[in-house]
Amino acid sequence: xxxxxxxxxxxxxxxxxxxxxxxxxxxxxxxxxxxxxxxxxxxxxxxxxxxxxxxxxxxxxxxxxxxxxxxxxxxxxxxxxxxxxxxxxxxxxxxxxxxxxxxxxxxxxxxxxxxxxxxxxxxxxxxxxxxxxxxxxxxxxxxxxxxxxxxxxxxxxxxxxxxxxxxxxxxxxxxxxxxxxxxxxxxxxxxxxxxxxxxxxxxxxxxxxxxxxxxxxxxxxxxxxxxxxxxxxxxxxxxxxxxxxxxxxxxxxxxxxxxxxxxxxxxxxxxxxxxxxxxxxxxxxxxxxxxxxxxxxxxxxxxxxxxxxxxxxxxxxxxxxxxxxxxxxxxxxxxxxxxxxxxxxxxxxxxxxxxxxxxxxxxxxxxxxxxxxxxxxxxxxxxxxxxxxxxxxxxxxxxxxxxxxxxxxxxxxxxxxxxxxxxxxxxxxxxxxxxx
Amino acid sequence: xxxxxxxxxxxxxxxxxxxxxxxxxxxxxxxxxxxxxxxxxxxxxxxxxxxxxxxxxxxxxxxxxxxxxxxxxxxxxxxxxxxxxxxxxxxxxxxxxxxxxxxxxxxxxxxxxxxxxxxxxxxxxxxxxxxxxxxxxxxxxxxxxxxxxxxxxxxxxxxxxxxxxxxxxxxxxxxxxxxxxxxxxxxxxxxxxxxxxxxxxxxxxxxxxxxxxxxxxxxxxx
Numbered sequence: 001x002x003x004x005x006x007x008x009x010x011x012x013x014x015x016x017x018x019x020x021x022x023x024x025x026x027x028x029x030x031x032x033x034x035x036x037x038x039x040x041x042x043x044x045x046x047x048x049x050x051x052x053x054x055x056x057x058x059x060x061x062x063x064x065x066x067x068x069x070x071x072x073x074x075x076x077x078x079x080x081x082x083x084x085x086x087x088x089x090x091x092x093x094x095x096x097x098x099x100x101x102x103x104x105x106x107x108x109x110x111x112x113x114x115x116x117x118x119x120x121x122x123x124x125x126x127x128x129x130x131x132x133x134x135x136x137x138x139x140x141x142x143x144x145x146x147x148x149x150x151x152x153x154x155x156x157x158x159x160x161x162x163x164x165x166x167x168x169x170x171x172x173x174x175x176x177x178x179x180x181x182x183x184x185x186x187x188x189x190x191x192x193x194x195x196x197x198x199x200x201x202x203x204x205x206x207x208x209x210x211x212x213x214x215x216x217x218x219x220x221x222x223x224x225x226x227x228x229x230x231x232x233x234x235x236x237x238x239x240x241x242x243x244x245x246x247x248x249x250x251x252x253x254x255x256x257x258x259x260x261x262x263x264x265x266x267x268x269x270x271x272x273x274x275x276x277x278x279x280x281x282x283x284x285x286x287x288x289x290x291x292x293x294x295x296x297x298x299x300x301x302x303x304x305x306x307x308x309x310x311x312x313x314x315x316x317x318x319x320x321x322x323x324x325x326x327x328x329x330x331x332x333x334x335x336x337x338x339x340x341x342x343x344x345x346x347x348x349x350x351x352x353x354x355x356x357x358x359x360x361x362x363x364x365x366x367x368x369x370x371x372x373x374x375x376x377x378x379x380x381x382x383x384x385x386x387x388x389x390x391x392x393x394x395x396x397x398x399x400x401x402x403x404x405x406x407x408x409x410x411x412x413x414x415x416x417x418x419x420x421x422x423x424x425x426x427x428x429x430x431x432x433x434x435x436x
Numbered sequence: 437x438x439x440x441x442x443x444x445x446x447x448x449x450x451x452x453x454x455x456x457x458x459x460x461x462x463x464x465x466x467x468x469x470x471x472x473x474x475x476x477x478x479x480x481x482x483x484x485x486x487x488x489x490x491x492x493x494x495x496x497x498x499x500x501x502x503x504x505x506x507x508x509x510x511x512x513x514x515x516x517x518x519x520x521x522x523x524x525x526x527x528x529x530x531x532x533x534x535x536x537x538x539x540x541x542x543x544x545x546x547x548x549x550x551x552x553x554x555x556x557x558x559x560x561x562x563x564x565x566x567x568x569x570x571x572x573x574x575x576x577x578x579x580x581x582x583x584x585x586x587x588x589x590x591x592x593x594x595x596x597x598x599x600x601x602x603x604x605x606x607x608x609x610x611x612x613x614x615x616x617x618x619x620x621x622x623x624x625x626x627x628x629x630x631x632x633x634x635x636x637x638x639x640x641x642x643x644x645x646x647x648x649x650x651x652x653x654x655x656x657x658x
Contacts, residue, residue, distance in 0.1 A: 035469055036469050036470055036471065036472050037466050037467055037468075037469045037470055037471050038471065038472065038646055038650075039469075040465075040466040040469050041466055041639060041642055041643045041646060042643065044462070044466065044635065044639055045636055045639040045640065045643040046633075047633050047636045048578070048581050048582055048583070048585075048586050048633065049510070049514065049578075050510075050575065050577035050578045050580075050581055051503075051507055051510065051511070053577045054503060054506040054507050055503060059577070060506075063576070064576075065576040065577040065579070065580035065581070066580070068577050068580065068581055070581065071580065071581055084469065085465070086461055086462045086465035086466070087631065123647070124500065124657065124658070125499075125500070125503050125507070126496075127496055127497070127499075127511070127514075128496075128636060128639070128640055128643050128644065129492060129493075129496050129640070129643045129644030129645075129646075129647040129648065129658075130643060130647070131647050131650070281476065282476050282654060283476070284476070285474075285475035285476045285477075286472070286474060286475050286476065289475070290475065291475045291477075292475075292476075292477070295477060296477075331656070331657075332656060332657065333654070333656060334654060334655075334656065335479060335651075335654040335655025335656040336655075337655065337656075337657070355502070356502050358657070359656065359657030360500065360502040360503075360657075
């Protein structure tokens with residue numbers, strides 16, 4: 001039998017031609033894959049207190065109740081109650097829980113994609129301990145399998161699954177990487193047959209922040225690591241995760257894990273990209289159904305380990321103050337709590353913390369693929385205003401983070417609001433301050 | 437058989453059967469769905485993650501300071517009436533006598549608090565429930581997400597609380613009838629319990645624990 005994820009893995013997460021009945025059936029199959037005890041506990045426990053809205057930047061910015069996080073999971077909740085909950089036969093018999101319809105799914109597209117970064121802040125506030133963000137993620141999976149993922153995400157996911165690149169470029173990213181190395185006078189280890197460490201890169205950095213790419217090369221080189229970039233597994237982002245397609249996410253993940261296995265890597269380094277970290281560090285093994293034979297670490301975790309070992313020594317930076325944005329997927333959902341601050345501390349960075357920091361940090365507004373959605377731009381800017389105000393309130397001269405997606409989001413918002421800050425990369429600061 | 441005898445005889449027994457078997461079914465039906473194995477490399481041992489789960493089970497009752505400026509009022513009202521309900525049900529003298537009788541135990545150690553204090557707690561609890569109800573009507577988020585379960589559960593709770601206070605203060609007619617109304621409404625609450633949101637009284641512990649456990653395994657805050 002074909003599972004929903006399998007046939008969506010072969011087709012398209014954004015498909016305008018699917019008949020409504022097929023959309024409904026596919027969404028239901030996707031939801032059914034997630035009907036487990038933990039999901040049931042999450043869905044059964046909701047007391048409709050609405051407090052999750054108070055954690056969500058989209059609700060706080062707009063005060064529109066439709067952005068209440070748990071409401072975004074409603075189609076999934078409804079499907080569970082009707083098909084799998086303890087009282088499902090009763091609900092079905094009395095017609096108390098209606099089937100999730102294609103119209104309803106279409107109505108929820110904005111709520112699940114445009115107005116949710118899957119940042120997980122709502123999961124921290126729930127007095128019942130419900131993992132609200134995970135329920136929304138399952139909602140996205142239903143949408144993708146029903147062909148209702150936004151076209152920007154669905155198309156990129158499919159392209160990335162097929163080619164390794166989420167968009168067509170004039171030159172392959174491996175060539176862009178080589179160019180960046182040459183322009184910065186660096187030698188890059190690319191496509192080695194065997195290496196202990198495999199390093200990935202964010203597409204957005206290859207496109208927009210070549211200095212960050214150069215910083216990654218420089219760091220790996222200075223640390224004397226037996227590393228390689230691989231042109232067949234270069235891109236860290238996983239558009240399958242963004243689009244909600246488990247099938248495509250699996251194929252994209254497999255490209256990286258297969259390559260890492262092939263070259264005998266014991267460590268895969270995820271660059272400055274939050275969602276890539278969640279997809280590879282926490283979801284890859286589950287989605288592939290096997291334990292990974294290598295470790296996965298974010299670049300700041302790796303550097304933190306090097307710092308602790310004494311293999312990385314850093315110069316002191318002087319001058320302007322910084323505030324640091326904690327990327328949601330790293331901190332709140334990934335547990336990368338301390339290593340960025342260890343690095344900043346080692347460099348003597350004058351850090352001015354935001355009121356909502358670490359696990360409570362507000363999202364940049366662009367995560368979860370929202371950066372890619374033109375339809376979400378206006379709403380995103382409203383949510384981002386909150387964050388920009390909080391950053392300004394620190395009085396810091398500069399803003400730094402360690403996620404390329406966050407940088408894109410802040411820079412876009414900065415342009416929109418004519419803001420006086422550009423977002424900087426922690427890795428670039430480290431690379432510039434390694435003691436020779 | 438008088439209505440009072442009916443309410444604390446066959447109706448109570450029926451209600452208790454529905455309650456016990458209903459609650460068990462709701463809990464078992466969750467477990468039967470099965471737990472998924474997590475294959476990612478954990479940051480901490482299962483034992484340490486379990487400690488994180490226990491901590492989360494406790495500390496989710498205390499809101500994180502980062503959220504308080506938006507949530508303090510709603511949480512104070514919500515927790516306030518829950519604490520009131522617990523006090524009335526668990527240490528109010530007539531209820532303690534009821535439990536002892538129901539379970540057939542002597543339990544001389546079971547403390548009670550003076551009826552005057554319980555009366556004040558009851559009135560305050562009803563007042564807090566009223567504020568919570570008004571909030572559910574007025575707050576755009578609560579209004580949007582509320583359903584039949586929310587309103588019906590509140591209605592039953594009001595019936596139980598108001599009839600109880602009426603019985604204590606001797607208002608609303610013959611004592612036996614008011615008491616019967618109180619016990620009948622409590623029986624309805626027991627019958628409704630496994631069908632609606634009242635089940636959160638049982639789900640709250642595993643739900644908090646497992647989320648805390650999972651977060652701890654990742655090294656993430658909970």
